[in-house]
Amino acid sequence: MRSDAEEEFAEFVRARQHALVRFGYLLTGDRMAAEDLTQTALARLYLKWDTIRQAGAMEAWVRRVMVNEHTSWWRRAWRRRETVDFDATHLADRTASTDPGPVSPDDSLWQHVLRLPPRQRAAVALRYYEDLSEAQTAEVLGCSIGTVKSQTHRALATLRSRLAEVPA
Template sequence: MDDSEDDFVTWVTARQGGLLRFAYLLTGDPHATEDLVQTALAKAYLRWATVRTQGSRGAWLRRIIVNEHVSAWRRPWRRHELASTPYVDLAADAVGDGGPEAFDRHLWSIVCALPPRQRAAVVLRYYEELTERETAEILGCSVGTVKSQTHRALAALRVKLEEVSA
């Protein structure tokens, strides 16, 4: 292996867990998560000689993951097949006597129901704790778009949570 490949392997090994967690928060499906990260890493490997000299390799790879996730929703066959994950199924009966863990599962099921761009904005802003500017850079949009997507997502979450507590 040359220096570029060694650098890639070292970098991916150190950050693979975080990339998988990030992708899982976007997809909500463990199988789709692995596919998404694998696709993103394959794309990153092809351009690693160029990317490795940049300082924001993590942001660049998260942007690939987000773009691939959004692109998957645009594919025609995706409209006909909807996968159901055990995490969403568990959340159906999570409200009530289940305690905080049940509420978290239910909240997660609501987050999974958000449109992909809104879910990506919420995950980047509140799970990854990125700024609006960093989130905009990863999503490839303006800061205003991040603000509006996040606002709409939080409004939808509030409505769903109010329905549950009513």
């Protein structure tokens, strides 16, 4: 990669990394997984940097990679069985200084969102947490606007029924 292109890439990462990690957190519900997902997507972007010309297309491309990669991770049976047994208290200072945003892990609605299938969760995260339009969401997800509407509709219907079951 040319040195000026490397500087452009570094500037993009500096400008968008926090928002991308936040989006990764919305997809995964886990800070470390969000950082891994973001890192994977940015590594793929680095390899494609010279071929993606439009600045707006870069972020959409990275978000699409994040959604697809998260879906792949979620589908792998070994990811569901994998457990980590270590004391993460030494990471408290690091994660406190890079809070992903206004989503609270204790928020009861958020807990229900995390239980949605990956594509529905991605549609909800993009539409309502990231405030993207249906067209922008469709571009990120690599699907039609109708699919975004149906995925969002199903997700909201599921959330409504689950929240109706919760005692007040």
